[in-house]
Amino acid sequence: MSAGAVRVRLSVNGESHEIEVEPRTLLVHALRDSIGLTGTNVGCDTSSCGACTILVDGRSAKSCTMLAVQAEGSEIVTIEGLAATSDGDGLHPMQEAFHECHGLQCGYCTPGMILASVSLVDEYPDLDDKKVREGLEGNLCRCTGYHNIVRAVLTAAGKEA
Amino acid sequence: MAVTEDTTNAGGIGARMLRKEDGKLVTGESKFIDDIHVPGELWMGMVRSTMAHARITSIDTSAAASMPGVHSVLTGAQLADMDLWAAPLPCAWPVTDDMANPPHWPVVPEVVHHVGDIVAVVLADSRYQAADAVEQVIVEYESLPAVASIEQAIADTNLAHTDLSTNKAYTWAIAPDPEGTQAAFDAAAHKVSCRFVQQRLIPAAMEPRGVLAVPSPMGGDITLYSATQVPHILKVMMAATTGIPENMIRVVAPSVGGGFGAKLNINPDESLALVLAHRLGRAVRWTETRSEAAGSTHQGRGQIQHVELASDANGKLTAIRVKIDADMGAYMMLITPGTPLLGSFLYHGVYETPKFSFTCEGWFTNRTPTDAYRGAGRPEASYAIERAMDMLSYEVGIDPIEIRRRNYINGGEPFEMWENPAGIFFDSGHYTPTLDRALEMADVAGLRAEQQARRDAGSSKQLGIGLCTYVEICGLAPSRALGGLKYAAGGWEHSTVRLLPTGKVEVVSGSTPHGQGHETSWSQIIATKMGISPDDVTVLHSDTAKSPLGLDTYGSRSLAVGGVAISMAADKVIEKARLIAAHQFEAAPEDVEFTDGSFSVAGSPSKSVHIQELGFAAFSAHDLPDGMEPNLQEQVSFDPPNFAFPFGTHVAVVEVDEDTGGVELIGYFAVDDCGNQVNPMIVEGQVHGGVVQGAAQALYEIAVYDDDANITNPSLMDYLVPSAAEMPSIVTDSTCTPSTTNPLGVKGVGEAGTIGSAAAVINAVVDALRPHGITDMKMPATPMRVRRAIEAANGGAS
Numbered sequence: 001m002s003a004g005a006v007r008v009r010l011s012v013n014g015e016s017h018e019i020e021v022e023p024r025t026l027l028v029h030a031l032r033d034s035i036g037l038t039g040t041n042v043g044c045d046t047s048s049c050g051a052c053t054i055l056v057d058g059r060s061a062k063s064c065t066m067l068a069v070q071a072e073g074s075e076i077v078t079i080e081g082l083a084a085t086s087d088g089d090g091l092h093p094m095q096e097a098f099h100e101c102h103g104l105q106c107g108y109c110t111p112g113m114i115l116a117s118v119s120l121v122d123e124y125p126d127l128d129d130k131k132v133r134e135g136l137e138g139n140l141c142r143c144t145g146y147h148n149i150v151r152a153v154l155t156a157a158g159k160e161a
Numbered sequence: 162m163a164v165t166e167d168t169t170n171a172g173g174i175g176a177r178m179l180r181k182e183d184g185k186l187v188t189g190e191s192k193f194i195d196d197i198h199v200p201g202e203l204w205m206g207m208v209r210s211t212m213a214h215a216r217i218t219s220i221d222t223s224a225a226a227s228m229p230g231v232h233s234v235l236t237g238a239q240l241a242d243m244d245l246w247a248a249p250l251p252c253a254w255p256v257t258d259d260m261a262n263p264p265h266w267p268v269v270p271e272v273v274h275h276v277g278d279i280v281a282v283v284l285a286d287s288r289y290q291a292a293d294a295v296e297q298v299i300v301e302y303e304s305l306p307a308v309a310s311i312e313q314a315i316a317d318t319n320l321a322h323t324d325l326s327t328n329k330a331y332t333w334a335i336a337p338d339p340e341g342t343q344a345a346f347d348a349a350a351h352k353v354s355c356r357f358v359q360q361r362l363i364p365a366a367m368e369p370r371g372v373l374a375v376p377s378p379m380g381g382d383i384t385l386y387s388a389t390q391v392p393h394i395l396k397v398m399m400a401a402t403t404g405i406p407e408n409m410i411r412v413v414a415p416s417v418g419g420g421f422g423a424k425l426n427i428n429p430d431e432s433l434a435l436v437l438a439h440r441l442g443r444a445v446r447w448t449e450t451r452s453e454a455a456g457s458t459h460q461g462r463g464q465i466q467h468v469e470l471a472s473d474a475n476g477k478l479t480a481i482r483v484k485i486d487a488d489m490g491a492y493m494m495l496i497t498p499g500t501p502l503l504g505s506f507l508y509h510g511v512y513e514t515p516k517f518s519f520t521c522e523g524w525f526t527n528r529t530p531t532d533a534y535r536g537a538g539r540p541e542a543s544y545a546i547e548r549a550m551d552m553l554s555y556e557v558g559i560d561p562i563e564i565r566r567r568n569y570i571n572g573g574e575p576f577e578m579w580e581n582p583a584g585i586f587f588d589s590g591h592y593t594p595t596l597d598r599a600l601e602m603a604d605v606a607g608l609r610a611e612q613q614a615r616r617d618a619g620s621s622k623q624l625g626i627g628l629c630t631y632v633e634i635c636g637l638a639p640s641r642a643l644g645g646l647k648y649a650a651g652g653w654e655h656s657t658v659r660l661l662p663t664g665k666v667e668v669v670s671g672s673t674p675h676g677q678g679h680e681t682s683w684s685q686i687i688a689t690k691m692g693i694s695p696d697d698v699t700v701l702h703s704d705t706a707k708s709p710l711g712l713d714t715y716g717s718r719s720l721a722v723g724g725v726a727i728s729m730a731a732d733k734v735i736e737k738a739r740l741i742a743a744h745q746f747e748a749a750p751e752d753v754e755f756t757d758g759s760f761s762v763a764g765s766p767s768k769s770v771h772i773q774e775l776g777f778a779a780f781s782a783h784d785l786p787d788g789m790e791p792n793l794q795e796q797v798s799f800d801p802p803n804f805a806f807p808f809g810t811h812v813a814v815v816e817v818d819e820d821t822g823g824v825e826l827i828g829y830f831a832v833d834d835c836g837n838q839v840n841p842m843i844v845e846g847q848v849h850g851g852v853v854q855g856a857a858q859a860l861y862e863i864a865v866y867d868d869d870a871n872i873t874n875p876s877l878m879d880y881l882v883p884s885a886a887e888m889p890s891i892v893t894d895s896t897c898t899p900s901t902t903n904p905l906g907v908k909g910v911g912e913a914g915t916i917g918s919a920a921a922v923i924n925a926v927v928d929a930l931r932p933h934g935i936t937d938m939k940m941p942a943t944p945m946r947v948r949r950a951i952e953a954a955n956g957g958a959s
Contacts, residue, residue, distance in 0.1 A: 022289070029288070038196035039189015041418070043367045044451035048877035051367060079189035095187040099179060102842050105850065106676030107186030108368040108418025114187060133885040140877070142367050142419050143676050145849030145914075146885035 010071045012037065013081025021068045028052045030068035031078060039079040039111050043140070050139030053112035054078050060119035062112075062138070079111035082118065094118050094156045103152035105143035113139045117153045127157050172696070173689035174905075177842040180681045181695075182674075191416040194371035194388040195448045202373065202444035203232055205433060206283035206291030208298045209456055210273035213309070213527040213870030214321065215302035217271060220281055225297040230290035234298060235437075236281045237268040245436040247404035250492070251427055253394075253649040254499035260331040261525070263322045265492035267429035272305070274321065274491035275527050276871055277456015279429055284437065284445065307527040309870035311465050311488050314524035321491060321525035330489050330523035333502060335583050342516040345480035349471035353552045359464040359541045360940055361488065361864040363875075364534050365882050366675075368418020369449035370458055372431050374438035382409045385435050390420040390675055391713040394650065396705050398427045398495075403436050410435075414703040417675035421854070422533035423458050424675065425715045426495050430457065455875030460864055461534020463488030464501060464541055468508070468549045471516075476557035476564045480516035483508045483545065489523050490530035496537075497530055498523050499648060503538030503634070503716075506583040510546035511592050511632045511808060512568035517582035527870040533715060535854055536633075536912040540919055543631040547920035551628075551927065552936055561924070562600065565630050569593065577901050587632070587806045588901045588908075595832040595896050596630055599810035602892055603830040608814060616932060621819040625929025629811045629921035635909035636721030636805035636902060653800040654718070655710035656726035658687070658734050660793035662780035664773030666693065668730075669796075670702045671711020672723035677847070677911060679719060682839045683727055686905075690731040691772055692758020710798065717807075717909030720839060725903040726799035733795035738775045741793075744786045745770060745778070805900045805908035809833035811852070811917035817929040822948030824926055826856055829891045831917065836900040836908040844910050845893050851914020852891055857883050858915075859922035861941050881941075930954075 005020040012035055019034040031037050031054070040063055043051030047065040054063045055077040077085060086092040094114050097103065104110040113136065120135040121127065127135070132153045133146070141149060154160045172178045185191040208220075222234035235243075249264040268279045281298055285291035306319035313319065314328040321328050336342070346352060373386040383405065389395055392412040400407035417424060430447050438445040449457055464487045471480040487501040505519045554564040570579055573593035578586045600606075605626055612624040637643075638652030657669035668683050679702065684695035701707040714723075735755055742760035743750040746768050753760050761769040775793065778784065782791035814828035831848050838844050861881035865873045874880045899906030919940065926942045927935060933954040939946060 025289075032196075033288075037189070038192070041193065041368065042195070043369070043418075044877045046451070046876045046878040049367060049451070049882075079187075083188065091184075091187065098187055099183040102180065102846050104183060104186055105678070105846060106367065106417065106419040107182070107191060108193065108366075110186050111189050129890065133888070137884045137886040140367065140882050140884055142365060142421065142854070142882065143850045144846060145851070145853035145891060146888050147849040147891045148846060150885060150890070 006069055008068050008072050010073065011075045013077060014084065023069055025068045026064050027066040027068045027071050028063035031063060037078050037080050041108055041111060043109065048140065050116060051109050051112040053116045053139060055115055055119060060116045079114065082115065097152040097156035101148045101152035101155055103144060103149045109139060109141045113141060113149060117156065121153065121157045127154060127159050129154065172685055172694060174685055174839050176685060176840065178681055178685055178695065178840055180678050181684060182678060182680050193368055193416045193418055194373060194386055197373055197386055197415060199375050199444045202446050203284040203286065204288050204291040205430070205445060205447040206285060206295040207279045208281035208283065208295050208300065209453070210276055210278040210280055212273055212302050212304060213276050213307040214305040215273050216305060217273065217280060217300060218303050219301045221299040222281060225283060225294040228290065228294045228297060230286035231294045232284040234281055234283050234294065237266065237270040240268050241270045245440065246402060248402045250429065250432060251398050251402055251495060252493035252497065254496045254647065256333050256498045256502060256647055257331045260498060261325055262493045263324060267432045275456065275529050277529055282433060307870040308525065309866055309868050310526065311486050311524055314526050315486060321527050328525045330525055331498060332520065332522050334520040335505060336518040336520060338516060339518060342480050342482055342518045345516045346469065346471045349479055350474040351472045351476065351553060351556045353470050353549060353556050355468045355549050355552055355937065357466040357468065357545055357548060358939055359462040359466065359544070361463040362461040362534055362858055362862050363455055363864050363880050364421045364423030364458065364461055365880065366419030366421055366423055369451055369454055370424060370428065371448040372434045373444065373446040374434040375444045376438045376442055378442035382411065383435065383439050384411045384413060385431065386413045386415055387431050388417050388424055389414050390417065390424040390673055390715055392673055392703055392705055393671060393711040393713050395427060395431065399432065399435055402432060405435065405439055412705045414673055420675045421535040422461065422537055422715060426459055426532055452876040455864065455872045456529055459494055459530045459532035461531060462541065463531045466541065466545045468545045470549050470553050472553060472557065476553060476559055476567055478512055478514040478568050481509050481514045482518045485521040487521055487523050488528065488531055489525050490528045491525065492530045494530045494532045497532045499646065500531065500533050500537050501541065504542030506581060506585050507539060507542040507632060507634055508546055509582060510543065511570055511630050513570050514582060519583070528866055535851065536915040537716065539633045539912065539916045540855060543629065543633065543916045544920045547629045547631065548923060551924050555936055561628050565596065575898065586803060588803055589898050590632065590806060590808055591896070591898045592630060592808060595808065595810040595834055598894055598896065599812045599830050599832040602832065602894060603812040603814065603828065605812065623817045623819060623929040625815045625817055625925040627813040627921045627923065627925025627928055629917045629924065631917045632806055632808040633913060633916045634804045634806055635717035635912065636801055637716035637718045638804055639802060640800050650712065651800065652712065652722065653798045654712055654723035654726045655796065655798045656723065656730045657794060657796040658727065658730040660734055660776045660779065662777045664697065664776045666691065666698045668698060668700045668727055669708045670700055670723055670727060671708055671713070672719040673703045673711065673713045675714065677714065677719060678840065678843045682720065682724065682843060685839050686724055686728050687731055690728055691735065693773055717911040720907050721805045721900065721903060721909050722799060722801055724839065724907060725905050726797045728905055729799055730795050730797040733797065734793050735772065737793055737795065738772050740786055740789065741775050741778055742770050801902055803902040805836065805902050807833065807835040807908040807910060807913050809913060809917055811921040813918065813921035813925040815922065815925040815929060817926060817947060819951055822944035822951070824860055824942050824947060826860065826889055826922060829889055831891060831914065832894045832896065833910060833913050834896045834898050835910040835913065836898060837906040838895070839907065844895065847910045848893050848914045849891050851912060852918040853883060853888050855915040855918030856888065856922050859919045859940050859942060863941050
């Protein structure tokens with residue numbers, strides 16, 4: 001173990017990992033650089049854009065706003081592991097809904113947007129257009145104008161108007 | 162020309178086909194630039210100027226160079242001595258013969274000209290080590306007076322470049338009849354004179370830029386991966402500016418996370434990575450941080466617009482005179498000087514005017530360079546004329562809807578090839594239906610009643626309804642026209658269509674998507690043309706080794722130029738396949754018909770072969786017509802004969818809280834006409850995103866510089882890209898007036914939303930505040946600005 005590094009044990013997409021990182025390493029960089037899961041994107045450096053959103057113990061979190069050491073013992077789901085958390089062989093219903101509703105264009109915000117939306121639907125059973133918009137306030141998209149993202153989330157939640 | 166719509170094939174032109182791109186993007190499988198790694202790669206860390214204008218007096222790299230993992234630290238002076246560059250970074254659009262163009266080196270050797278100019282580069286083993294070392298480089302400067310605004314540039318008291326005698330970079334004009342224009346103003350019954358400010362905007366594609374240069378030390382070739390919209394242009398420009406032979410450079414744009422113009426430049430980091438990797442024989446990479454981007458990626462807009470309208474007593478326009486002062490920023494980047502001119506032909510909007518005059522002066526400032534940002538010149542033009550038309554309607558005393566109807570080109574009736582007062586030809590237009598449909602969708606009559614009811618009730622929540630009836634110019638561009646404008650490159654696009662031995666089709670496209678869904682749309686074009694399933698089509702793009710010829714994606718050109726090239730190449734494949742079918746049928750080619758993918762002989766339907774079955778015959782070449790070359794592969798470089806001119810009507814509805822000054826966009830209705838549509842779902846998505854980007858300019862976004870030309874809000878904490886919470890659902894519809902410029906009858910829609918929305922939103926804000934006598938509102942219409950405008954209108958604090 002290199003000088004100053006610390007060992008972190010965490011579960012990512014159902015697999016146990018033990019990684020060595022500097023204490024200051026952001027969780028998103030540990031996921032991307034140490035574990036090699038590059039589906040989680042970085043869009044800013046101020047916790048503003050939400051591109052790096054993942055699920056930590058079932059709830060959405062911005063992985064640029066956590067240190068890797070803070071994830072010790074956590075169960076993490078990234079976009080690569082989301083489909084496996086749902087029944088069936090295919091995509092997670094939220095991934096499917098983003099596809100069906102054209103809720104993505106360049107796709108860079110999409111992993112974070114999808115995971116934030118999964119958490120939102122879990123947390124609020126009575127979603128409507130306004131609640132989805134407020135619930136996704138921490139996730140920025142520059143392509144879609146949000147219209148089809150909101151439709152996708154409502155569709156996945158079974159609330160499509 | 163009829164609407165092209167394939168009703169026989171669910172995945173053909175006109176179908177709302179779900180995107181082929183999505184699977185990789187919703188699962189994290191796509192590889193963006195920061196996801197691609199090679200062994201031994203070195204990370205660049207940029208030491209950037211913290212001063213806007215200063216002479217470097219010393220750089221101490223010793224502490225940084227001795228840090229763990231640091232390979233080297235190179236200053237601009239050291240890099241200049243290494244003889245790495247053949248020329249400064251390129252400007253491809255010298256708009257006048259006498260345009261000033263001070264050298265723009267990737268790393269500054271002596272004098273910095275904006276905050277963010279690179280003064281030294283660190284090479285280190287990791288992202289974190291590079292960032293740490295950047296912090297330890299000590300740079301001392303001798304401060305020089307900075308030019309922090311367009312007004313300061315015009316004053317010419319301080320010079321942005323001390324080697325130049327003035328901050329003015331150029332003067333460019335279309336003024337066919339200045340005396341006649343003045344006479345029209347002298348004789349006008351009504352005149353308005355407006356000054357609008359197009360604030361600087363940070364493009365803020367969600368993926369920051371990044372680059373990775375991978376050399377082949379023994380082979381001598383080098384691959385440059387870049388988050389770029391323009392791999393083909395980048396390749397040419399890298400060869401020209403680095404001296405590395407073009408045939409040794411391959412450029413790859415991997416998945417690219419949005420561009421909006423910000424990724425069409427030739428950047429210092431790209432050049433640095435290439436030359437350092439080439440010199441060191443090691444891979445070199447860099448990923449921009451978001452806060453760094455305010456100084457490392459060009460910005461958009463940055464204009465002061467003076468717009469004058471003259472009309473007769475009925476509000477019929479008699480003259481339009483426009484003068485623009487455009488902020489170039491510190492350097493001329495790829496198309497910096499031409500960007501404001503892309504709107505020059507359109508300052509009369511969708512209206513007829515006998516007299517027209519446009520002048521643009523470009524000015525250097527010590528701020529981040531400007532260049533193309535979604536719409537590039539046309540949002541500015543559309544904003545200017547559409548705001549000014551509202552102001553003329555106040556002056557004449559008629560409704561904003563009515564003043565538009567009175568002035569529409571050809572009275573609002575359909576037209577083709579209309580010559581505008583700037584001397585270009587609008588391909589086609591029919592403006593009244595988009596207006597009528599938008600008014601109906603928004604229920605403007607009902608909104609007006611509610612607005613009046615609120616006013617009668619003394620509500621402090623004012624309703625505002627704003628209109629924009631825009632036209633834009635896209636489908637860039639006829640190469641000769643570009644040459645006439647002194648743009649260095651052409652405007653064609655290339656495609657190769659290849660029928661493989663097993664009947665599958667490869668389409669090679671020179672246009673370069675970054676969210677637009679080209680793989681889907683191009684497959685739909687092939688599906689309709691060749692009568693095959695879109696699933697049988699693969700689109701190759703964004704890699705100069707797979708797609709050697711191309712001019713890339715910007716200016717809403719991909720479909721109207723690149724898509725047309727694909728369609729034409731498919732036609733050529735079909736024609737060659739027809740000859741093979743005729744040979745097999747022992748029939749004359751002119752007797753062989755092609756329907757739904759199958760060739761058959763007229764009058765003998767039993768003889769039939771599907772085009773996909775001919776792939777193997779062309780490949781095996783056992784029995785081809787005498788003299789025919791094997792294989793079914795055809796290519797087309799399509800140079801469009803004209804631009805395309807999409808148009809539409811947008812209606813914005815806002816609620817303005819007079820007590821707080823807060824503006825809420827509560828409704829948005831867009832009726833756009835981009836000619837024939839290949840995939841209406843994708844068209845709507847482009848409109849949605851474009852509308853929000855324009856509304857964001859109207860209400861939230863501004864790059865704020867202080868008096869020393871420091872940007873004060875570089876991060877997404879302070880630069881307010883709107884979220885879903887600030888934006889309404891967007892109601893869309895379209896009309897279809899096919900383009901006469903190309904055989905598909907298509908125009909473009911990537912920028913239309915942005916071109917229509919800023920004016921619509923500000924017109925709505927002003928409309929809400931009309932009872933106070935307010936006639937204009939600067940962008941962004943922040944609560945502070947709105948509240949102060951109300952106070953000023955009421956003679957102080959209200």
